[in-house]
Amino acid sequence: MDILGMYKIRQTEIADLDSVMAIFDYARTRMRESGNATQWVNGYPSREVALGDIRKGNSYVIDSENGIIGVFTFVVGDEPNYSVIEGCWPDNNPYGTIHRIAAAPGARGIADLALGFCKRAGVNIRIDTHADNSPMLGWIAKRGFSYCGIIYVEDGTPRKAFQLSCGML
Secondary structure, X not given: OEEXXXXXXXXXXXXXXXXXXXXXXXXXXXXXHOOOOOOOOOOOOOHHHHHHHHHOOOXXXXXXXXXXXXXXXXXXXXXXXXXXXXXXXXXXXXXXXXXXXXXXXXXXOHHHHHHHHHHOOOOXXXXXXXXXXXXXXXXXXXXXXXXXXXEEOOOOOEEEEEEEOHHHO
């Protein structure tokens, strides 16, 4: 359990799944509205993906007094999709990867809350996103991440990959 001001970050429970899926649905809509038509398609992230994250203990929700306002996945350890990169990682130090970050309607600052939580792991932070995800690309740039290159996700599509090194924390 982590308390940041009036928000609490905690591991996602199976009972939270409907709320998580509603937030993912909203995030898909926001992506389309911002011109990102090809990321999170065909129902991704699915209930099965979300359940897998929960069961592995890698899914987190951000609670407020009004309920769940954000969700993200944070995995410390090797990310298989990052083993091959068109470019290079700045180092081979331990890292954690942020995936599937999304905010509920009207929620603000979710990505910053998630990043603050992840920084406490004391490892480099890696993240990737679609080239058309301009809101996320802007957020990444403003938070000091370094662009490292292109990685490919399970379906073979490219993503821009970034790292925030421990020395920058």
